[in-house]
Amino acid sequence: MSTDFWPAEVLRHERRRPDVAVFTCRTARPLPYRAGQHVTIECPYLPWRSSAYSMANAPRPDRRIEFHVRAGRPGDVSAALVERLKPGDTLRLSAPRGSLSLDPYSRRDLVFVAAGTGLAAAKALLDELSRVNRTRWIHLFRGERDEAGFYDREALDRLAQRHPWLTVTRAVCDVAELVASHGPWPDHDFYLSGPPTMVSTTLRRLESSRVPVSRIHFDAPAQLQF
Missing domain, CATH: 2.40.30.10 (Translation factors)
Incomplete structure (x- = not known):
């Protein structure tokens, strides 16, 4: 092989x-x-x-x-x-590919925006942070079409219970609107993971809210499955 x-x-x-x-x-x-x-x-x-x-x-x-x-x-x-x-x-x-990884030099608080099975990448980043994070507040936003879309609810709730720095927010709505409704976000790093349409919509909303593009991270190639 x-x-x-x-x-x-x-x-x-x-x-x-x-x-x-x-x-x-x-x-x-x-x-x-x-x-x-x-x-x-x-x-x-x-x-x-x-x-x-x-x-x-x-x-x-x-x-x-x-x-x-x-x-x-x-x-x-x-x-x-x-x-x-x-x-x-x-x-x-x-072999692994992609550039959606944590900025090792940033100490800003973090916002994860996930839809569908794009949750996988967010969970991987949270897993890494759970081993080292002591000072950064982290928000995870999930917006789905219906309640059944929150397929990993119990695992995320257990993670939030173990780590007081993590807040999980879910709603049956457009996730870009969900994030905007909880702003402003004056000094946060953003990580977007999910279908390309969700990523592009959220990116436009964040840019319109004057979040610098340099603080928005995403990796949604057309071939990645969500």
Whole structure:
């Protein structure tokens, strides 16, 4: 097998809603990635086809990685990962890509804006912060079309209970409007993760609120699945 790919065994697979699964796998050797990055996944049910997904945790010594996947078109990779994947299956992960990672030099408070399974990247960044943060206040905003969209509610609530610096705000509404309604944000770093339309809408709202572009971070390539 090419060294450009990392084999990973599926350890756990949960259907959080009919079209969303959260699963954990473990790579055979360490995958050198940063929280916020993504990889392409090839599954045994659709060999030679792959799609890109964000890791939902920072790197761990035990090499476990969590992914959040929403089923797309019938027969595509996302549908196979949601509907057919099971513990014991072996995936192929690509080298990590993406630049949605924490600014190591900033000490500003943080705002995470997530929609859909874009929550995965936000969770990875929060996982990294949970190991080192002592002074920064962090806000996570989630806006979905309906209550069923908040598929990871319990895990996020447990995280907020453990870390007093984290506030989670949810609403069935446009997430850009949700963030704007809680402003102003005079000195915060923003991290946007979700469908490209959500990212572009939120970016325009923040720019109109005079948030400097240099403080807005996002990584939503067209091929990344949400």
